[in-house]
Amino acid sequence: MAYRTDALFRDDAYLRTADAVVVAVNDRGGIILDRTIFYATSGGQPGDTGTLERADGSLIAVAATITGETKDDIIHVPPPEQAVPEVGEPVKLALNWQRRHLLMRMHTACHLLTVVCPFPITGASVSEDDSRIDFDIPDAGFTREDVTARLMELVRADHPVFVRPITDEELAANPGLVKSKNVRPPVGTGKIRLVCIGENASIDSQPCGGTHVKSTGEVGEIHIGKIEKKGRENRRFRIRFGPMPPA
């Protein structure tokens, strides 16, 4: 059965702790809560890790967070051999914030790359030290130096990043908002998160359910690690943290 967890990270990606109640434990030991700050693996962003603290102070580790039947069905997966909480038990949630913040910075950097390279996206994957986006372009004509310089202009300008909810109808009226060729934003729920960059979304806006930093300056220094050719009309861009190493 599909549960419906209140996903607190959608309204505030900066929550590091929260209180919740155990709603269910599935047959594989996955823990379902009434509310959570743990992002579940989706849209190329990996799920969160962290801990659930029980009333006696003991900790249950969360090794992964995944979705069940729907995106609101959020399952906290403990490593094998962990104690299992009781249904109805209160727990205190704590994220592995250091990792999540790196993912938020990287995920936001991916949005910036789609501004610099405005081409259809065929795949993307975010991780805490390296991310990649595959673009449908016959010949990049880009160098990693150029793309890095343009990314860093956007970072240094410290543009605001914010979420604007839109309706299915607004999205249908603006199909250009969707940059991914094969991933469609979930429609039919009546609410879609449009992630906007810049005053009045002047830099970018696109539907996205992930977690982002609140301004582009918080992304920090990044560079393009590599531009790889993946087939005749596909280029894979890799983003890494830090300054570009000397060639």
Ligand SMILES: [Zn+2]
């Ligand atoms: Zn996003």
